[in-house]
Amino acid sequence: MIGVLIFPDFQLLDAAGPISVFEIAARYAGQSPSIRVLAATPGPVRSSSGVEMLARGLKSAGAITTLIVAGGEGVDVAAKGKTTLAFVRRLAQRGVRLASVCSGAHLLAEAGLLDGRRATTHWQRTRQFLAIHPKVKWEPDRIFVRDGDIWSSAGITAGIDLALAMASEDFGEAIAQQTARQLVLYHRRSGGQSQFSSLLELKGPSGRFGPLLTWAREHLDAPLTVEDLAEQAGMSSRHFTRAFIAETGSTPSKAIERLRIEVARQRVQASGEAIERVAELTGFRDPERMRRAFIRAFGQPPQSMRRAARAV
Template sequence: MTKSPQFKPSKKCSIDFSTTIGPASIAPKTIAPKTVAIVCFDDAQLLDITGPMQVFSSANDLYEGDVKPYRLLTIAENDKIKTTSGLELAVEPLSLAPDQLDTLIISGGRGINRFAGNKAILQWLDMMNRKTRRTASVCSGSLALAKLGLLDGKKATTHWSRIDEFRRDYPSVLWTNEAIFIRNGKIWTSAGITSGVDMALAMVEEDLGFNLAKSVARHLVVYLRRPGGQSQFSELLDFYCEDERFNLLNQWIMKNLSRPLSVAMLAEKCGMSERNFSRLYTRDTGSSPAKAIELFRLEAARQYLEQNWSIKKTARQCGFGSEETLRRVFQRHLHVSPQNYRDRFSRLPDE
């Protein structure tokens, strides 16, 4: 097993850790650790807590200096909570929480409505937010930020399953489900559950630089998603329907994207006339066959580009015919070029 690289500050380093962003931002030995607190509650989602916490903990492990960059706390109203998975966690009670936090992260989960409905909790969050460098939420934890008015007029994200509800209840917030995480000044919001890991990696990168964040991502066997611009879920889920013939057909399409795929060919695969096939497929999946094929090709292209494939090879493998066609499809659906998408979301290169 390859040992993860350690990062040691230079003896000549005089960079201000609290303000510098970028690969050179390695903390001097005299800098005190930044206190990162994840606030949770009964019926919190376990991964909302442990995901970001592990990112910061791994950053401590991989940072080789006299002072570790982060002091980590888990805070709740009382001294223990029971998560939605049934696992109980011992935490720091609110009454013993420090007066000053660098980064405050609010977890999500089924208990968020009760938590965010507690006026004393909201008052404490509001007071702490006035003193933090960063205030953030994971998943439905954004409800607490919305109740405090911290998201008014700002773009924000949350778990896709609650976004319609939040749009209705907090119309002054610009809710979107087309992002893994969003930063507005000191306020950060992340989407569903594991996206808290992506957000925490971006925070580590801001604090300690790209190289250390990349090392943490390698250590955790996850992607380093720097800009936070990917959708929360695959569009392919929308094409599953009650008619198993079409589900099997869609699986076949995904395995044969490099071939020329016509409506006549697909209709024949299903044993239908072209007209009847197009009508039933559109009715059951909500998309015409032609649009579905384009989206399947787009989804496959995204995955290949995330594996750092070339644009030319991706276009050929996904059946686009040309790089220009691939570019037009990416611009139409994702508003970004294939090259830019690959630069932003490709897996960490082998070294």
């Protein structure tokens, strides 16, 4: 059973996102969803948007095996609640899998459950939490982090990424992929809050073709044809293409384009290099070709992404 812990002024999507993931995944697995919303004070709990969610009391958590703690504007007050902190500690002692979404990590840290552990949170709260919880190994550029039985995720929608990873563990990779498709989401997003990483989006990046993809990333200025990739993998072109699609769910050419897009995005946002130079170094050659690829992937051209990054 999945438990979702909320409190007054919680962020609605922090709770609703993971709930939807586990509901859909359970149905694909042929099971009835088993999800319970919990709060220190049972009854309607008002989110920061004004929308209420009906919660049960903490005493009804006996059967849960996973607890997801929402974040939001009310987390600072919730993290001072002795009853809530004691409840979370008891679940940890019982071996329940714990997770936080966004600033919900503050509540787990206040309970002392993140001391000495790796964790992440929304990028806007990282500096504050570093000062408040110096014993936590904060990783600010991660979509989600798992350290043993404790998971944490970055801002808001990252709770969906975290829940998809948990669903993969609970129901299997195929169910998690089906769930992501139903939600019209990437199965895996970036390990960074930059929101995009082609290597991690590909199925099984640490599998048979993991080293090849890493090599390709380091040689994006080369043509990287199917024949080049097959030779590097020590396979015939035909066999390589079939095996690559079966392993990653992507054609070699699509995978290389996604790698080019990722590296080009990083250069565009983090450097002052000319757009033409970025296109050359990442193998697009033609800036117009790179512009079209950016619009397909991000909905905006490189120049707009650079302006937005500088504004931040």
